[in-house]
Amino acid sequence: MFTVYVLYSEQYDKLYIGYTSDLEDRILSHNQKATKGYTVRYRPWKVIHTEEFDDKGLALKREKQLKSSRGRNFIRKTYNLLR
Incomplete structure (x- = not known):
């Protein structure tokens, strides 16, 4: 099973889009484990x-x-993250 996920940083108004086979560990990596x-x-990021x-x-x-322009617009519109 593979999960495509979108993260949002409220503080910086940034989106991150990725995929993984272990969502829980990947989110932990984005928010705590990774050093670069x-x-x-x-x-912090939220799913x-x-x-x-x-x-x-x-x-x-x-x-x-x-990750395309259309896809990012879809995410921003769907979750009311319009700038």
């Missing part, structure tokens, strides 16, 4: 959207869709 990278700069897939290829395809 994009998500370290904008902590605002998830979608589950049985196939890794489908999860990657959906992640790519959400």
Whole structure:
């Protein structure tokens, strides 16, 4: 099982979109474990959207869709995060 997820940093008004096979550990990594990278700069993150897939290829395809301009607009509109 693969999960596509969207994180939101309220403090910085930032979105992060990714996929994983272990959502709980991945969120812990974004918020606590990681010592470098994009998500370290904008902590804390909260999960605002998830979608589950049985196939890794489908999860990657959906992640790519959400990372597009149209996908980010969809997320911002759906969760009322309009700037």
